[in-house]
Amino acid sequence: xxxxxxxxxxxxxxxxxxxxxxxxxxxxxxxxxxxxxxxxxxxxxxxxxxxxxxxxxxxxxxxxxxxxxxxxxxxxxxxxxxxxxxxxxxxxxxxxxxxxxxxxxxxxxxxxxxxxxxxxxxxxxxxxxxxxxxxxxxxxxxxxxxxxxxxxxxxxxxxxxxxxxxxxxxxxxxxxxxxxxxxxxxxxxxxxxxxxxxxxxxxxxxxxxxxxxxxxxxxxxxxxxxxxxxxx
Numbered sequence: 001x002x003x004x005x006x007x008x009x010x011x012x013x014x015x016x017x018x019x020x021x022x023x024x025x026x027x028x029x030x031x032x033x034x035x036x037x038x039x040x041x042x043x044x045x046x047x048x049x050x051x052x053x054x055x056x057x058x059x060x061x062x063x064x065x066x067x068x069x070x071x072x073x074x075x076x077x078x079x080x081x082x083x084x085x086x087x088x089x090x091x092x093x094x095x096x097x098x099x100x101x102x103x104x105x106x107x108x109x110x111x112x113x114x115x116x117x118x119x120x121x122x123x124x125x126x127x128x129x130x131x132x133x134x135x136x137x138x139x140x141x142x143x144x145x146x147x148x149x150x151x152x153x154x155x156x157x158x159x160x161x162x163x164x165x166x167x168x169x170x171x172x173x174x175x176x177x178x179x180x181x182x183x184x185x186x187x188x189x190x191x192x193x194x195x196x197x198x199x200x201x202x203x204x205x206x207x208x209x210x211x212x213x214x215x216x217x218x219x220x221x222x223x224x225x226x227x228x229x230x231x232x
Contacts, residue, residue: 008034020142035065076126
């Protein structure tokens with residue numbers, strides 16, 4: 001299995017970042033990305049909690065926005081304990097080893113301590129992970145959620161899957177595709193009601209992100225289709 005990227009989106013407490021680093025090191029994960037940490041970076045509280053996992057913090061990559069943090073990734077999971085009103089595939093954490101695309105560059109997103117990930121952030125994920133907890137109390141600390149996911153992946157390290165040798169589309173390439181598509185739709189006045197545009201764009205993005213293993217070549221074909229349909 002490749003080494004997935006753990007992505008903390010706008011974490012609010014340095015202690016949780018440090019505890020996340022420890023959880024990752026417990027199960028052999030080393031790639032940590034942090035998006036817009038509330039208290040800035042570096043963070044002394046994160047370092048004091050990380051202890052022997054300080055190397056993961058030292059090598060962590062810091063980003064100003066989510067889009068840049070996942071631009072090079074081919075497959076992204078979003079974690080949430082709250083059901084979302086969107087047509088996107090869900091899996092339980094214990095099912096992750098059976099669904100994990102081992103040959104791809106994978107990222108797993110974790111949201112803010114107080115409210116998790118936004119619907120817009122979840123839209124860009126290929127799939128949602130829900131940790132199977134008691135339905136009466138499903139809220140988890142970030143580091144607790146991270147360690148459960150890391151443990152499930154660690155258990156499956158010896159498993160093997162069929163290898164897909166095609167070069168898959170990255171999130172950055174998907175962003176270019178959506179920009180192209182929405183630009184042309186705007187020209188055709190597809191979004192007639194401005195207030196509905198955000199929800200409609202999310203719906204369109206969810207349609208494409210449900211496609212498993214979309215290759216870069218296939219994505220270029222889709223862009224060619226758009227160009228052909230809009231050519232004067």
